[in-house]
Amino acid sequence: MRPGRRRSLGGGAKGDAPLTKNMLMLEVDASNFTPDHTEYLQEWADKLGVSIEVLLGRIVMAACEGDLYSEDAPADRPDGE
DSSP states (O other): OOTTOOOOSSOOSTTOOOOOOOOOOOOOOGGGSOHHHHHHHHHHHHHHTSOHHHHHHHHHHHHHTTOOOOTTOOSOOOOOO
16 A cells, blocks of 8 residues: 555445454453442343343443443442542
8 A cells, every 4th residue: 555545444446455354352350340340240241131241342342332331231330449
């Protein structure tokens, strides 16, 4: 690709190379959360009928798209400390 040319997402103009998708691994374990946060996530996951891992995946995917995932989130969130 020549300097100054932009890549398109879908192979737009002739000669444009489509962007490639990158894979990112995000590793999260219990040490990343306080007991209050873990309890909150478990309550939320139980309410949705999914695991905490699935819930966290939904939260991360929404964040990557610039959205806030809040489906059936419990109202009593723990403090961010």
